[in-house]
Amino acid sequence: MTDIKANLKRIEERIAEAASRVGRDPAEITLVAVSKFHGVDDVRAAYEAGQRDFGENYAQHMRDKADALAELPDIRWHFIGHLQRNKAKYVAPSAALLETVDSQKLVNELEKQAKKLGRILPCLVQVNVGGEEQKSGCDSSEAAALVQAVERADNLRLEGLMTIPPWDLDPDQTRVYFRALRALRDELGGPGRLPHLSMGMSHDFEEAVEEGATLVRVGTAVFGPRPDAQQ
């Protein structure tokens, strides 16, 4: 059996070590435990070990897990998958942070849903800093407009940027993407306007922390291999 508690502890230590290598305060960095394809019992085990932030990729899965674990009031769900507009309604009620805003149309739909719920929905703009190699996220050239669109939406709150580099790179190659996201953040107004940078996964979260990540999304290293061997 995967020792989720021990894994979480070790990852937090590695985050702290990476932060201290570059003179950052580890308290600036939040571990998002990516629970996609793992059951609610695993989420509960992580929660009992003190973990509060969880990441899910599929809208209905997140809705179902949030419903099943509704008794855990301070759990925080991060939506990190590609979101189709017609599924925004599934995530708008439970998302503590919606990390994958990638189009004006999605901004409009999320604003509509958040308004209906009477809530403020915190969002990150997902940027495809890698160019053609991957499909998710807006182009870097569109980021300024999307950031502004989120800011202008009454019921959305802009919290930063997120990126997913190509999956198959080794950690030193992904640094280029992390640096590009950070540079884009600085170009668009810096941490005052965009406090969060969500970047880094199981195989490269330490590099991401060294390059300025405030949110790292770690699945396999917390929960073990995914049951369906999915991305």
Ligand SMILES: *Cc1c(COP(=O)(O)O)cnc(C)c1O
């Ligand atoms: C699955 C996933 C992760 C976590 O991947 P691991 O390699 O298991 O840590 C992080 N971010 C996104 C967007 C994902 O889809």
